[in-house]
Amino acid sequence: MLSRTFATLAITTLFTGSALAEEGGSGHYFPGSMSSFIDGIPASETVIFRLNVLDYAGEFDSDVTVPVAGLAALDVEVDSFAVGLTGVWRPPIDLGERWSYAAAITVPFVDIEVEADVRVPADPQQRTVRRSDSDSGLGDVLLFPLMLNYNVSPALNYNFRVGLYAPTGDYEVGQLANTGKNYWSIEPTAAMVYLNPKSGREFSAFLGATFNEENDKTDYESGTQAHLEVTASQHFPLWGGLGGAGLTGFWYKQITGDSGDGANYGDFKAKSLGIGPVVSWVGDVAGVSTVASFKWLHESGVERRPEGDTLFLKIVTKF
Template sequence: MHNKLSKNILNILLLSAGVGGLLTGFASATEGGGGAYPNGAEGIMAGALPPPGFYYVNYATHYNADGAQLPVDLKLDVSANVSRFVYMTEHKLFGADYGTYMVVPLLHVSAMLDTHSPAGTISSTESGLGDIAFSPLVLAWHSKNWHVATGLEFVVPTGDYDKHNLANLGRNYWTIEPVFAATYITDYGLELSGKFMYDFNTENSDTDYKSGQEFHVDYAVAYHTGPWTLGVGGYVYKQTTSDSGAGVTDPDGNKGQVLAIGPSVKYDLAGLSIEAKYQEEIWVENRPEGNKLWLKMSLPL
């Protein structure tokens, strides 16, 4: 029973790319149910990259969820501390500032499954390095009211992975992710921001399973007043193509979706930026349903 359940769940938790996909699912919604990107990581000023220089961004986050939208009694707890290193050069390309970045996640992942059978409760906990992400190309344009950025991100399977584990630190496949982000700020301080991403996943060589393509957006609506920014934000996630491989039984390819929303507050002082936010997941399909807490700090080096 233990091996059968482990095979069916097949990565209930897989985190990566700087806070990881922050959760996964049950026989669904890409392998393990999560994506390579940590949905909700960005929001306020998502399209505004910094001027030339070297910058450090730290994300501390906690996610907890249950299997309310799954046919299992599942509890998930994920904590992550993620370092993003950003370098913006003084060079121009197509009239934009040119830069690059790398994201290094450290994760603590716990999963507990009540089998409602003689096997009882199965649990798993893992800690360590997740899947590293990097972008060799980031372009940023700026004007009085607009900030726009685009890039191409690669997620590398550096985190530990075992197909028999309930919890894993990595996804064991590459993800290629084009990114487009934009921020509009009115003269009166109202901000609209969005970070738009589309994921192409390679096959997991250990399971011969290929996750479908994924569209997701981090968003924020906020108001700037002095050093403070107050707003509402979250993320939208929708799997757009079907999974393929062993374990795909749903006619629509086990596609997942989620919408998350919650309050955000940000404070800026002399180059230092600190942001706190809470996000509650709703309209969930083929994934666990939970909430996230974030604390983000960025500063020039």
């Protein structure tokens, strides 16, 4: 029962809720967005919906100059809240006994506020003024046209997916806060999800990379970012369903430098680590199959990115 419940309710995809919605300070992918059984691929024909909620607060080191939408910003502080609505379709396509295919889309709505010291243009004394900008609305939509899963055993699955970030959010040069990035990104990800149906033990790992096109409004091309997310958790009977508790974490590193005529501050390679607790629950709510996952991630070892704390909530329903 445990393995069937997770197999039919688990889905894949993440949502964009960028900490800075600009090149240099962050990529399209938000570190820690994927990492557990809830990010798997459904094994049988189904349609699944997911609500994704993200709350983030962080800041850069005060001496780091951040290229933000054509501006040079210092002492940057970020507050971001995002809600992503996800739909996953596992069609009746037969790829063999152990294979399954799915596709997904996530539509994010972002509310972001950025405060920073901004250098006054053409000022020979390089003076700065303190400025705060905010924006809210549609973010960059995420498409997953290809999602494949290979079922090794009742406890073990391997999967592969390709994500596409489309520049659907608002973007304005000279604005500290934007809901979009004004460029496309492609993101292949490979994953292993181990969940023992007898013991309830889980170990999941997701390894991916994000490749970015150039922002044609600033002539800035962000470098490639690599990321690894892992979760170790124990699942157990709870409230008529199955509860779970464990640890989750991520490693994020920009592996190629930024480039283009607008990249005036070097390669701006970034890195970050994050770790924190995760809890989950699987069961029926008013007759609807439901999976919920909540985690908190605290960042450390950060370079050229905002450092802070992230709260993730995911609620999956299958009809």
